[in-house]
Amino acid sequence: MRMLKEGFMTRLRATDRPTVSVEFFPPKTSEDGASMLATAKSLQPYGIDFASITYGAGGTDRSTVLEYGKKLVEVGFPIIAHLTCVGHSRAELTEIIQKYDAAGFAGILALRGDPPKGQKEFTAHPEGFTHALELVKLIREVRPQRFAIGVAGFPERHPSSPDDLSDIRHLAGKVAAGSDFVTTQLFLDNDDYFRFVARARAAGVKVPILPGIMPVLSLKQARRFCGFCQAKIPDALVRELEACGEDEEAQRRVGVSWAVRQIRGLLGRGVPGYHVYILNRSQSAIELFSQLRRA
Numbered sequence: 001m002r003m004l005k006e007g008f009m010t011r012l013r014a015t016d017r018p019t020v021s022v023e024f025f026p027p028k029t030s031e032d033g034a035s036m037l038a039t040a041k042s043l044q045p046y047g048i049d050f051a052s053i054t055y056g057a058g059g060t061d062r063s064t065v066l067e068y069g070k071k072l073v074e075v076g077f078p079i080i081a082h083l084t085c086v087g088h089s090r091a092e093l094t095e096i097i098q099k100y101d102a103a104g105f106a107g108i109l110a111l112r113g114d115p116p117k118g119q120k121e122f123t124a125h126p127e128g129f130t131h132a133l134e135l136v137k138l139i140r141e142v143r144p145q146r147f148a149i150g151v152a153g154f155p156e157r158h159p160s161s162p163d164d165l166s167d168i169r170h171l172a173g174k175v176a177a178g179s180d181f182v183t184t185q186l187f188l189d190n191d192d193y194f195r196f197v198a199r200a201r202a203a204g205v206k207v208p209i210l211p212g213i214m215p216v217l218s219l220k221q222a223r224r225f226c227g228f229c230q231a232k233i234p235d236a237l238v239r240e241l242e243a244c245g246e247d248e249e250a251q252r253r254v255g256v257s258w259a260v261r262q263i264r265g266l267l268g269r270g271v272p273g274y275h276v277y278i279l280n281r282s283q284s285a286i287e288l289f290s291q292l293r294r295a
């Protein structure tokens, strides 16, 4: 199925049911690739509207975005491919945008990107960009109406933003430059999302804001991920995970159950849809979508 900008935006704006998306990361080996595609196929019965595929800070994961993005299109998922400014000149980014067009991707999530491993600060390529805003503008320039463009939003604000006001001002700037939707960083407390949406609306951001949900796998993994993106882990979730002791399978089930409760809470308050960070794993994702189907 080839769903380009218009079809994608119609789905996103429709109010008959929430828009559901899942996120894959590009596999590093052919075995991982086969497993990722098996996960994608196993999710098809759950009515997923689109899949996104991340863009790494460098290495093989970058070169396989196109390869696996195309395979996901063949499986039947409209694709939102991520693209970051890390290490790329404007000319290279232009070429990638053209390749995403030829690959039949429905949209692009335009990101600045994180500094590559071992580097603390983001450093722009000498002929590249400092902020995602410039990438949004480039996509609109290279292929004006071809892609649905998404940008990142941070319910607990971006770690390098000095305050909520400047954080939301920059988000509003990315939207004013032509972004069609926002996908959020993971959060584990829905109140953080609703406060963020209220700030965004007050700053004039009118596009859909898709909440990003990650079913945690264990307390250790949650601490690592949340430490990296500076997201809080609610005390209640820590207690539930700690109560499982060393039983990692029990911790994984707690993670799924927390994510299900989060999504139900979000849907109950009328969110346009939700985005699940499935980390290429089928088990938690299938359990999550099956549980959500039950009343």
Ligand SMILES: Cc1cc2nc3c(=O)[nH]c(=O)nc-3n(C[C@H](O)[C@H](O)[C@H](O)COP(=O)(O)OP(=O)(O)OC[C@H]3O[C@@H](n4cnc5c(N)ncnc54)[C@H](O)[C@@H]3O)c2cc1C
Residues within 6 Å of the ligand: 053, 054, 055, 056, 057, 082, 083, 084, 109, 110, 111, 112, 113, 114, 130, 131, 132, 133, 151, 152, 153, 154, 158, 159, 160, 161, 166, 167, 170, 171, 174, 183, 184, 185, 186, 212
């Ligand atoms: C949904 C989602 C998906 C992601 N996918 C990937 C991925 O595939 N690959 C990857 O490497 N990373 C990914 N990331 C991580 C992301 O690249 C990092 O969080 C990065 O540090 C910020 O990216 P951004 O696009 O928000 O940057 P920007 O919008 O450029 O913002 C970065 C910082 O600069 C500030 N800022 C923005 N514009 C301006 C301006 N004009 N002047 C001054 N300050 C400004 C912002 O407030 C913020 O503090 C993802 C994040 C999210 C939420």
